Amino acid sequence: MPHNELRKDYLLDRWVVIAVERARRPTDFVKKEKTTVKADLCPLCPGNEHMTPPAILIYKEANGRIEKTKDEDGIRYSDWTVRCIPNxxxxxxxxxxxEKMGEKIFKRRNYALALGHHEVLVESPNHDEHPSEARISQLVHVINAYIDRLKWFSTKPYVRYVSIFRNHGxxxxxxxxHAHGQIIATPMIPRLVKEELKASMKYWRQKGECVFCQIINEERQGPxxxxxxxxxVAFAPYASVHPMEFWLMPKRHRSSMLLLTEAEIENFAKILKTCLSGLKILLNDPPYNYGFHxxxxxxSTQHYHWHLEVYPKLxxxxxxxxxxxIYINTVQPEKAAESLREAIQNLKA
Ligand SMILES: [Zn+2]
Ligand SMILES: [Zn+2]
Ligand SMILES: [Zn+2]
Incomplete structure (x- = not known):
């Protein structure tokens, strides 16, 4: 029997035991039955807009083009394509x-008001249009809406970080x-991102290169x-802490999604859909979380490199x-990648 391995994250001081001894095949995690949340009335479905706070951003399709607007003066639009509302x-x-804007946010070293924003992005008027199923054009609207919100947050003096994430299942x-994602803007940089920023800054100072660009070059040629x-490029990270974890990384060096081109947005939608479809087919629509860094x-433009991390909840x-x-992961990242590659191959066949 081969020995279990201890692997450390590319950047974080985070260790994982890759458990060979109690290794499980990815298919051991196939979801047996569906846990459905029975909702008689979905507050996120069109027609039920009165059940939510007024939308702060709405995409509407008019003559094949997207028109941006928001709910105002008691008007709730119901013919939206994408809808962003306060949580x-x-x-x-x-x-x-x-609480004046110019005031110091952190009143003491260990105390501050939880200033920021918390929003829900309704990804589609179709209840079940999750990214694994979505039309690429719809996913493109979703990503564009996130970028619009990022731009808005970047002008707020009390916002230092914006977390965009999705809980599925x-x-x-x-x-x-209902297909939706969330956005939380915070007055501080979260610990995981701070550690990535620090480590990538150190690497940049030492080598004059972006460590993430190096990781991409190595991983795209590996197992x-x-x-x-x-x-x-989508890959299972070397020290994945979740079974079947994978990351999506842009080849072009950029610290955020703010300057993405139209083509880059569309290609992101495509690879996101491909990978999530593969995961869905392989494990019968398992629950997962994903989040952008x-x-x-x-x-941070020189040394940091944005990416998406997907954590299946298995x-x-x-x-x-x-x-x-310290984490224990019972699926070797190499095995996870292999079975996701196969599942994606079968999608195309
Ligand atoms: Zn719904
Ligand atoms: Zn880079
Ligand atoms: Zn990260």
Whole structure:
């Protein structure tokens, strides 16, 4: 029996045990039955807009073009293509006029108001148009809407980071089954991103190169590559902490999605759909979370490189993980990549 391996993340001080001894085949994780969240009335479906706060951004299709607008003066549009609304139960909220904008955000080293924004992006008027199923044109609208929100947040002095993420399936925390993503703008840089920023800055200072560009070059030729198009590479990271985890990385060096071209947006939609379809076919629509890592601040443009991390929710983190921050992954990333590659091949066939 080969020995289990300890692997460290490319940049983070995060270790994972790749458990060969108790290794499981990716297909061991095939979802047996569907946990459906029964909603008699979906607040995110067209016609139910009154059940949500007014939309802050709406994409409407008019004569084959996208028109941008928002709900105002009691008007709720129902003929939208994409709809962005404030979360009903926000974790972060904007400053009130009393809490002056110019004020110091962190009142003490360990205390600040949870200033920011928390929004829901309804990805489609069609309840089930999840990215694995979506029309590419619809996914392109979704990504464009995220970029519009990023631009808006980048003008807010109290916003230092914007997290864009998606929970899919009840077990991954999606309380509504309608296709949607979330955006949370925070007054500080989250720990994982801060560690990536620090490590990539160090690498940049030492070698004058972007460490992520190096990772992409190596991974795209190796055993963990999953899919590739002219602008992106998808691969299972060397020290994946989740079974079947994969990342999507743009080949072109950029620290955020703010300056993506139309072609790059479309190619991102395509590789995202391909990989999520592969995962869906392989494991019978498993729950997952995904989240972007990027930095919209000017100062990170040279050394940071945006990407998307996809975490299928197939294992439970228990005592050891919670107690130590060391993870145990029962699927070798090389095996994960191989089965996702095959599933994607079968999609095309
Ligand atoms: Zn719905
Ligand atoms: Zn780079
Ligand atoms: Zn990352």
């Amino acid at each position: 009903l139960y926000p974790a972060f909220t904007p400053p009130t006029t009393k 009840y077990e991954a925390g999606a309380s509504l089954s 963990r590559v999953i899919a590739e198009n002219s602008d992106y 990027m930095d919209i601040r000017e100062k 294992a439970v983190w228990a005592g050891f993980e919670k107690n130590t921050g």
